[in-house]
Amino acid sequence: MTRTETAVLKTAFRALTHFIDRRQAFAYPAPAVVTLFLIVIIPIAFNLYLAFTKWTIGLGEPRFIGLGNFIELLSDERVLNGVKVMVYFSGLSLSLEMVLGLLIAVYFNREFKGSEVVQAIYILPFAATPVAVALIWRIMLNPEIGVLNYLLQSVGLPGSLWVSSPKTVIPALVMVDVWKWTPMITLIVLAGLKSLPHEPYEAAQIDGASALQIFWYITLPLIRPVLIAAMMLRSLDNLKEFDMLYTITQGGPGIASETLYLYSYNVGFSFFKAGYGSALMVVVFLIVLVFNVVMNRLRLRAESL
């Protein structure tokens, strides 16, 4: 390398350093922003664009049809069914997970012998791979060759059809979801409980409050922001629950467990109708968005109390 070349390199390097120094606010986040743009913003924008087109993958190019897809989905029975299933499944599973998660967290928030071991075992379902777990549940839930009915019948109880009947499929799936995700709520709430101040409890004890009163008037109000945060985290996943539903029922029997999210997957990737599928995804996105805006409002209000 000649002297002039070295000099040029040095000047260039200095200019770059200078540039970055003066525009730190842009330069440092830039790599993250670019990456995010490439892997999040562009796909979302493309999805939004496709929602206004008619396009079957492989057959021609996307054709702009304005609000055509959204008009079609208003009269599509499976959209209404998808929303119903989504509300039923998410409503039931989220509320059960919250209540059970909170109660178990309160129970774990005491000193008892072997509490660490019990807690470690308790969070196992949450740590296991969703698809692997779902496959095992699928076999266990089979009414003819599954172990659940075998156990029920061996103690003289009648078996259930579990996910094989449109009447019991959602409760059965909720059972699996609750089994898997309650530990996550417990973990978050437990962390919140450990950080609560001691003073209000001492004051309440001196005033002679019962355990139930302490829980209802002190613990619950104090822990509310944490509860709402846990619920937001869980609802994000729950509203777009996919791996478990897809592995265990694929939306069946018939369409009895086909959430809107699952339906949009089918339309896009089984029927290859990318335009209509994208429009359905936009609706799912809006539902999740509205739910979270409401929850966030509640959280802010709870914190300001």
Place this chain on the structure above:
Amino acid sequence: MRTRIACFVLMALLCAGMVSATAFAAVDWKQLQGTEIRFLMNKHPFTTFIEPKLPEFEKLTGVKVVMEVFPEDQYRNKRTIELNAGAKLDGYMIMPGQDELYFWKAGWLQPLDAYIADPNLTAVEWDPKDFFGSFTKASMVEGKQIGVVINAETSLLSYRKDLFQRFKMKVPETMKDLEAVAKFFYGKEIDGKKMVGITLRGKGAAATSQWVDFLYTFGGSWTNAQGKSNFASAEDIAAFKFYGDLLRNYGPQGGTMLHWAESTSIFMEGKAAMIYDANVFKALYENPKESKVAGKVGYATIPAGKAGRVPHVSNWSLSINRNSSPERQKAAWLFIQWATNKQNSLGALLSGVPAGRASAWNSNEYKSKDDHPDWTANTMKSFELGQPQWNPPVINVPEIRDITGQVIVEAIEGKDVAAAAKKAAELMDKKMER
């Protein structure tokens, strides 16, 4: 004058010589030496059979074959994406019954008729008449042959011949018999097991593959003469209803969630007297490590209905990409021709891949090794009777299968079948793309 005659005779001889030379021209296998072709393949037993033999073809032709193999789900995705993107791809595997119209409209299928008719490209020994007619038809779109069968399938009624003997039951000849036999076995305690009469697929779209045999056997069809959905016809409704009632009344619990894996498991557990599913599942039933009924299974073609016995046939074929270059397409044809010749078809059959050639099934090599002649006889019978239109004749097969599956589910649940079929017919008319 003499010279003239001599000239004439000489000319005539020459002409005759040329004609006969063309008629018996052996294909010049080296004509495309040095070409490289690329095939995308599903990880299928046929691929496992043919892949190690590639050097044999390369030695014969001097054409190099690059074969890329993927498991089925990935294979399907990769194939669609590559064809759509115009990648350098010369040939691939296809299930014509499922994908041919879509692939045809998308411009991904090269018609093979010109190659087959060209004596310079196709050897006489290849003998297209040796393939079962139903499979050649199944690999045709709009009168053009777009693939050559490498894996031939149909469905069979498999039954517990030990139990049929013990209870002196006859193999069902008609749909009525089928129902009566299913009823006879349903709820019986045999060897400590509570039996069901029959097990079938019931899981929506997945069930259409076997339900369609009942549709045809009852005299129904996917579409009517006007090209509209035929679901609201009396024959179609009868087929939906019979299938649904059979599974609900004499089948396992939770019929609407039975895919082939669940259905065959129940049969292999020894809990069902009969099963109607793909003929190739013989390999599962007769595997003593997995199945409790190995050696106890008999095989029959679908019982007769109003239209006689009409099972469907389905197949995997090898096809050529229309967007590849003429040279490479010719080389790809040489490869397909070689891979489906009599010798390789027999080899594939002997290694367990059901061939589409009658000569393979009739050969002494196969017959001497055949442990289940009733399976072979009924499989061949089904191939001959076979209806090649396995799926609805539309581009968007999965979507229409899904609509069909909804009616099957409602039939199994015992709901109003006529109403469900009528609703599905309207929806199908709205959604059909052709």
